[in-house]
Amino acid sequence: MAKRTASPSIETSTTWEDAGYDCDHCGGRILRRIDRETGLRDRTCFQCEQCRCQWTLERRPLRVGTTAACRAAQRERAAEAEEGTTPYSRWLLIALGVVVLLGLLRFGGGALVRVMLPLLLVALAAAAVWYLGRRNRP
Numbered sequence: 001m002a003k004r005t006a007s008p009s010i011e012t013s014t015t016w017e018d019a020g021y022d023c024d025h026c027g028g029r030i031l032r033r034i035d036r037e038t039g040l041r042d043r044t045c046f047q048c049e050q051c052r053c054q055w056t057l058e059r060r061p062l063r064v065g066t067t068a069a070c071r072a073a074q075r076e077r078a079a080e081a082e083e084g085t086t087p088y089s090r091w092l093l094i095a096l097g098v099v100v101l102l103g104l105l106r107f108g109g110g111a112l113v114r115v116m117l118p119l120l121l122v123a124l125a126a127a128a129v130w131y132l133g134r135r136n137r138p
């Protein structure tokens with residue numbers, strides 16, 4: 001009579017649940033995917049039924065799907081993330097440019113500064129309004 005050795009069997013299973021909303025790339029159903037593997041923690045992510053994009057539960061993209069809309073959305077997200085992390089360096093560059101410009105204008109003569117300074121301030125204000133408007137878009 002052969003005794004069965006108790007070898008640890010590794011089982012994997014994947015559960016799909018309807019997450020309750022639609023993909024903004026392709027309009028497909030978003031599913032909550034739960035991967036279970038013996039000895040490991042459950043891994044949960046969102047996956048689109050149609051374009052197969054994957055996101056973490058914090059809505060960070062894990063895998064980009066195959067449609068053009070997926071890649072476009074991914075690019076937009078990357079641009080937004082970049083915008084969110086570098087506003088200070090951007091303002092620093094603008095300030096630096098103004099300082100350099102003012103320095104050049106000083107060498108160019110007082111009369112030129114008097115003419116250019118209001119224009120420069122208006123341009124700066126316009127740039128600030130444009131920049132803030134871009135950041136606060138819906």
Ligand SMILES: [Zn+2]
Nearest residue numbers: 023026048051
């Ligand atoms: Zn999709």
Ligand SMILES: [Zn+2]
Nearest residue numbers: 025051053070
């Ligand atoms: Zn997608």
